[in-house]
Amino acid sequence: MLSCLIENKPILEMKKQHIPPRKRFALWLAYKGICCYCKKPVDYKDVWIDHILPEHLLKTPEKLKKILQEYELDSDFDVEDYCNWIPAHWRCNLEKGGTVFDKGTTRYYISIASGKVTTAQEKELRVIRELERGKLLGSLEIALSEGLLSKQALITILQQEPSPKVRIEPIIITFGLNYYDLWESKLCPDWLNDYDPSDYPIVCDLLEKDLVKQLKSLLTCEFFYPEASGRNGETLSVRLSFMQLDEKEMRRFKSNWWEILEIASYSDIYGEFTEYQST
Numbered sequence: 001m002l003s004c005l006i007e008n009k010p011i012l013e014m015k016k017q018h019i020p021p022r023k024r025f026a027l028w029l030a031y032k033g034i035c036c037y038c039k040k041p042v043d044y045k046d047v048w049i050d051h052i053l054p055e056h057l058l059k060t061p062e063k064l065k066k067i068l069q070e071y072e073l074d075s076d077f078d079v080e081d082y083c084n085w086i087p088a089h090w091r092c093n094l095e096k097g098g099t100v101f102d103k104g105t106t107r108y109y110i111s112i113a114s115g116k117v118t119t120a121q122e123k124e125l126r127v128i129r130e131l132e133r134g135k136l137l138g139s140l141e142i143a144l145s146e147g148l149l150s151k152q153a154l155i156t157i158l159q160q161e162p163s164p165k166v167r168i169e170p171i172i173i174t175f176g177l178n179y180y181d182l183w184e185s186k187l188c189p190d191w192l193n194d195y196d197p198s199d200y201p202i203v204c205d206l207l208e209k210d211l212v213k214q215l216k217s218l219l220t221c222e223f224f225y226p227e228a229s230g231r232n233g234e235t236l237s238v239r240l241s242f243m244q245l246d247e248k249e250m251r252r253f254k255s256n257w258w259e260i261l262e263i264a265s266y267s268d269i270y271g272e273f274t275e276y277q278s279t
């Protein structure tokens with residue numbers, strides 16, 4: 001009991017972190033419960049989600065912009081996302097606090113985090129699905145935040161087979177555009193002037209990023225890539241998988257170059273929806 005009370009200190013501190021519990025849990029699962037700094041196991045109840053680029057930089061956008069430039073990171077790098085989060089022991093994180101690592105160290109940790117983004121997103125969807133199934137409901141979150149549930153018990157719960165009756169299927173939307181029509185169009189994005197049609201891969205990357213950014217701003221639901229985009233040199237098609245898509249929100253989607261080519265249920269395209277496979 002005493003040790004439990006002592007260990008509650010980081011839990012209380014942990015609550016100050018505004019990262020939603022499902023994301024915190026997904027991140028911890030994605031790293032298999034290992035602290036990114038000391039490489040030793042860390043219990044869920046003790047894990048601290050560290051921002052590689054400290055979140056206080058969000059309060060000084062100019063400083064953040066300068067660092068992103070200096071560190072050769074994307075200008076739209078998301079400080080508040082899996083690409084910038086790593087799980088660490090409370091104590092391992094204490095030493096770092098709000099300091100900004102040097103370029104090499106930052107890029108090293110960001111490369112680790114980037115490699116975990118897809119897995120973390122999949123784990124998160126899985127957690128959401130478990131919660132939606134009503135099996136865990138609030139009890140999971142309470143148990144987790146109070147440190148009452150062991151790592152093994154949680155893993156066991158998450159490994160249980162979902163009930164087929166209440167399986168919630170994602171919606172798959174395919175977005176497409178004709179690459180050369182885009183160049184001829186007067187409505188093309190402004191940044192296109194910095195490139196020419198031979199920059200197909202770079203321009204495709206940027207178009208996809210724009211699309212994801214726009215969708216993120218419109219939608220409250222989670223979405224991810226179920227497969228890589230289709231690029232044949234003439235067209236670009238992007239399939240995205242949406243969990244619990246709100247149609248009203250989606251109707252606000254407007255684009256001068258993207259066209260919605262198809263809306264389908266997950267099983268229509270990929271067969272029975274069972275669970276997310278880790279890549």
Ligand SMILES: [Zn+2]
Nearest residue numbers: 035038089092
């Ligand atoms: Zn550690």
